Amino acid sequence: MTSSPRSAPPDDPALPGDPVPLEPHPSPRAAMHPVRAPRAPRARRTAWIAALVGLAAAAVGYAGAGVPSYWGDEAASVMSAERSWPSLVAMLGEVDVVHGLYYALLHIWIDLLGPSEWSTRALSSIAVGLLAAGTVVLGTRWFGARAGLIAGVLCAVLPRTTYLAVEARSYALAAAAAVWLTIAFVALIRRERAGRWRWGLYALGLAAAIVLFLHLALLVFVHAVALAAQRPRPARAVIRGWVAGTALALALTLPFVVLAFTQKDQLGYLALRDWARPEHVLVTQWFVSPGVAVAGWILALTGVVATLAAARRGRVAAPPGLWPVLAWVVLPTAALLLVDVVITKSYSPRYVAFCVPAVVLLVALGVERVALWLALWLAPLLARSDASRRARASSGTDASRRALGSSGADASPSALGSDDPDVSRRALGSDDHDAPPRLAISAGPRSAPLAPARHAVATFVIASLLALFALAAAPEYLAQRTELAKDGGADFRAVAVYVREHARPGDAVVFGLADRRSREPRLALRLYPDAFAGLVDAQLTTPYDALPGLWDEVAPLAAVAHDLDAPTVWAIDATGVPRGGDEQRVTPIDPEVMAEAGYRLAGTEPFARMTVSEYVRVP
Template sequence: MSTLSATDRRTGTAPLRAVRPWTIAAVFGLVATIVCAAGSWIPSLWGDEAATLMSARRPVATLLPMLFHVDAVHGLYYLGMHGWIRLAGESPFALRFPSAVAIGFAVAAVTLLAGRRGGPKAAVVAGIVACVLPRMTYAGEEARSFAFTAAAAGWLTVLLLWLVDGAGRTAPASVRRACWAVYAAGLALTSYLFLYTASIAVAHVAILLFSRASRPALRAWAVATGCALLALAPLGLLAYFERSQIGYLGSQPIDPSTLLWMPWFGNGWVALAAWACIVLALGGAAYTRWGRPGRPARPTQAMATPGERAPLAVTATLVGACWLILPTGTLLLVNLAFPMYTARYSTFAAPAAALLIAEGLLVLGRLASRRAGVPAIAVTGAGLLAFVAVCTPVYLSQRGPYSKNNSDWAEVSAAMGAAAVPGDAVVFDESTRPSQRPRLAMRTYPAGFTAVSDPTLRTPYYRNIGWADRVYSIPKAAELGRFDGLHRVWLVENDVDGRLDHDGLTELQALGFEETGRSIPTHRTMLIELTR
């Protein structure tokens, strides 16, 4: 005779009940790290990653002064990468692997948050969604701080819920105080990784208010958050004085794709499927809360103090909705006054999208079970497979050789290494925006440029207060004798859709160099040979 309950027989989740939450978290964290690391060496490094590499290479004695002029909001990450590349090297895989590990931690946090009320089944569904969500897989193969902000935001949320809606409520006062101190320090450190992550505090206070957290919990949160924000004041001031660095964001439109597509999904079909699930999750939560007469929302086990209403259970849907919508909404409101927002800055909210999508799939399964008698696990599993299938082409495209902003610097370096001989010189197109200049091919993939001189280089990046090289114009370099004795020059031009910039060509011709007719095209660059 079977000892399974009716619920277990209907849902098919009995085998999962013996699995500990931390085991599920560890398994999916490892899977996510592998998924993100796989193929991460294929795409060429791009402008933002060049800033990471060049900043991390610098001696600390020059890195710290640089942060007082540019990129202060990434300073802690650069310091961490400074140590990492000395251990692991500078290959694209080595640069990006820490981000893959960080996404592993983010996915582990998602499984714990989903499983708090939903059990192992919800944890598994959320773990799978988080492993394939495009913003997560993109951040996990990029040498930037955004994967770390996703992980930190996830674990700060786990800690917050443990304190106000978990075992932390009954922990000794000394333990609670220590944990609130850890929360404050974590929020500050997370924001030093990337300043905008501080807006997670808006989501956290909303979670506390919507769940009717106790007054002591609210006071403790306010004190911890106030201390964290006070610690952030120096970084906030630096970011304000360096705001011109991202002034170009003012010319980028805020449109439906910016709001609904790019921050977490990166593809229209994925966005459509994701938002359908999110609407289901929110609708299911609203029906549970208000739609069933005589069935009030389930309170937590915590007792309300006299004069206070009983706290409500903090569900994954509540956490996900506050976390997904409110911090990004706050950034967009600030963006109205100070241009500061682009879609990838919301990466720290991507785990919230995974939570809501997973809950939507679970709601779909429950609806099918109640209305049509179909096993809930079968419908949820089918929906999950469909979501994975929609995300798979995006994942594969992220691992193409030119998937990072169309960058082809690895190819440029290989072409230069094959064509140049000792005694040659190289001149770069300097007319494009700094993050797209082909000069960065030499800094990110130096092996192909070992045979050539750089006559226009004025000051190398590691001696500047900015992160990039300073260069002379071609006439000024010639006046200084930099072209004396040179007989062959390779002009490296941006070639986007066949539209060559021809920056520097006239100046080189004035020095007696002429095109030989030999040119080497790469994905978006052209190497042009000139001799005299």
């Protein structure tokens, strides 16, 4: 006897990656306001799982966070955050307003914990923990508890995420803000009625997210798709609330957007980087490593295709989060690429890091599907093998012979563990409408003996796939935590350490120039000032915190060389090492100018991207 299809709760112990079965819609009030008692334990369990995954992700991300040297973009963060409040406000009026909120948060953070790499990057590692925890919560609401857990684990080990955790920039905070704002939005649209104050809070949250990271405005399109895909259809009051909240958020951020537009010239460096290429979109953007990208895309496509195929058969509906997740993956990237090609260079793989939750949710769907298929295929073999062993150990009774011949298909229902078809189907890990036709699970209770085997196989496959994914990501994870990991070999700290060990108080230091201010050697002095304590900064004319721009104002060496009177001058130069096909243009310290000032070259120490030369005064 076959029972009619029914909907499983989101965190049913069955594999929940399958679409929700179609059924007559309940009343809107019943759908929007389910009985609270059963939900409370599930909500607590989801909260605990999310918290544990988040803590693990933060710990994994923070491990080795202080090992890599700072690089140019992080120099902008640290130097801006170390300004006084009036200086920071003046700077944001001219440049980098798109990072202003992050700089303000980092200012407070540095006041509390100091400016070391371990300190500043801890903020990003905490944000990665919140990102992974939010992914668990959102995945549970949209696809089920197991999908949410798988996605949270994937988020913790994804190379893009582990990179964000050791980067003193706003991208990790932006990704965390994106997922939690979406969680709040999903909670609102599931209500039959949401007070205006709730939509007002949503508007403030969206506005704050946009100020934190301008590209989070693209979440509006993702939320629009989620609203359209919600079933049962939201009430008109909900739609009006979202429209009003979104309009309010955009109105609040309009002055910020206008100011950011006036500072668009700061993106000029993107013209030197040909980021809009397939390898960056498909690999660098989220997976970083080619091997991880291949595995990730195969699993993601498997999950999407299998879910849509099951829905196409007509007996099930797609999960509520499938379309918004697809929109989240596709629309922000497509929008930035379109602007990049048609208007001006505006795409960078880091700019769509806030799409990480959607990417890992799609990969999680694939992991679930593969686990379900293998469980359906392997579990009967395991059960048959187990029955054979029991038969050989038995006294040769008729019951043993039936078990050997049919894997328990002729056994009595009571011997199989349950007389209730619904209980039996849940124990199998899927209702019969969830399985592919060729692997359909029997509706009757006689299938129950396979349930433990199927659950065991599914759990083993999921754990194995997650372990393999983590192993594939491990080389990139370790590479991200080496001293020269940033920007193709940033070595500011190594140079600072060398100067600290060899220079003496009263010596002078001069710096060569690079084509990009964020790569100039003098950033070693600003990032590691203790190493240069007691040295004369011969070229400095106006310090950066007295200017509305990001960097110091300096004089050319020729203008100050004849004023040098230090016994030793340390000259720090950038080298023209190619990076990503772009030859770095540098202006090194001219030995002839130093000779004319009365100094001779005593030695040179090369580093990855800089050199330190010692000039001593000629007697």
